[in-house]
Amino acid sequence: MDLKQLYQDIILEHGKSPRNLGICKDYSHEAKGYNPLCGDKVHVYLKLNSGKKVEGLTFEGDGCAISLASASIMTELVKGKSFDEAKEIMSAFLNMIKNTSELQSNHLDEDQKTKLMSLSGVKQFPMRVKCATLAWHTLVSAMEEKKEEVNTEVID
């Protein structure tokens, strides 16, 4: 295990100054996520336009560097994407973290892929995978208009 692979500069930087933090103006969807193992919480706010495109995406939350960075990077990458594209990126991300360490997505450019790949080191730290996936599961829950809070102990 290499700590440098987990705590890359980009993660530390996003963890320290998360992007799109707060409540999205005129949001249409929202969902809450909770990781009971560590108490981390996230609240995702999403504005979908009439064409089901992500017009705005923000989050509020309290958590470790990995969970904050993952949420922050997620908001940057998913903004402007359609519902289906967002879901494809999410599966690509989960596949990278849980299975292959590689990222295969048709909806991200190389720069965006590099950014998301910075989280691939989490794969080597099984206890921390849920930190990285919490915001993503919560985003899907918001899109699917699910009422109940996302709980990492139930979904993963």
Place this chain on the structure above:
Amino acid sequence: MNINEIKSQFPIFSKKINGKTLVYLDNSNSSQKPMGVINKLNNFYKNEFSNIGRSIHSLAVNATNKFEETRMSVKNFINAKFKEEIIFTKNATEAINLVATTFGQQNIEKGDEIIITELEHHSNYVPWHFLRETRKAIIKFAPINEDGDIIIDKLKELITPKTKIVAVTHLSNVTGTIIPIKEIVEIAHKKNVPVLVDGCQSVPHIKVDVSDLDCDFYAFSAHKVYGPTGVGILYGKKKWLERLPPYIGGGAMISEVKKEKIIYAQLPEKYEAGTMPTAEVIAFNESIKFMQLIGKDNLMKHEKEITNYALEKLRKINSVKIIGNPKNKAGVIAFTIKGIHPHDIATILDEDGVAIRAGHHCCQILHEKLNLIATARASIGIYNTKDDIDALCKAIENCRKIFDLK
């Protein structure tokens, strides 16, 4: 007392973990095992194995005798009056559930009150919550002050004619607070209220004398006392254990079974249904011998020295905050570092071979009270040295470096 000699009895410390020498500071969670305990387990399975109880072949007799020897050792170790007052369970959690369930069945009715404290581990809250659900009982929380001490006067005020039991920890697994159990028992007994004590954190680290404390129930786990997993101990005053109904039904806990009626066994078998963790109970005797050979006075003196050294060194590190400042503190040190989440701390420390715990430590009520989501926790055991604390502090400095803290 030579700590290096004691440490050398624990084979795990001669191994490399992730290529590093292990600095084990997660003793509140569970303790490492000395060779005597491991050998005993191994030897029992290899050369002496039999189930205990009914069979009359020599292996069974030997196993039964050894099993009962552990019961006798536990009785002496915590100074209970009778051997039958020691019940083996799966863990301390099961021991508390046993009391909550059977005591609840017999004594708790709608509107009756149970007093616990804000320091409790979930295992001394959830079993009582079941009675809130099934019997409409009321749970009251005795508050703590900023230092992490229970406000005894407030606890006193909570006791009413409706109060049926007080359940309280002897030593907090977050703040390290040592609770004045004797005082609480006196207060409760004046109002005829029995007291259950969660002794998980206390038995490995401070003197425990249940006769002197005069508590009605005392629960702890073997695995935190340098013993095997799978063994919990419930001490209960004979008058209570004889009066309460049985908990788990099955073999061994009966004396006579007919189609129309069943007569239950006497203590302690009444509460030990089915095959017990035989090998583990037998090996636990070695943990008690290990503890007695060191002696609680020596052990407490050593752990106090290491705890004070740790507190002093940690306080000198910028942005480290120690949670709670109780009057009487044992070697449990929960802390936060401003700007670094406890989970990040634990992961980074682990890379340096320093094992601590991060999270809410099964004490969400306490964390909520302190306005914290999670804390990091270093907890000290008999084998920890000042070198271990130096390694902890060095790893914390590394953590601060990675996160670029000033």
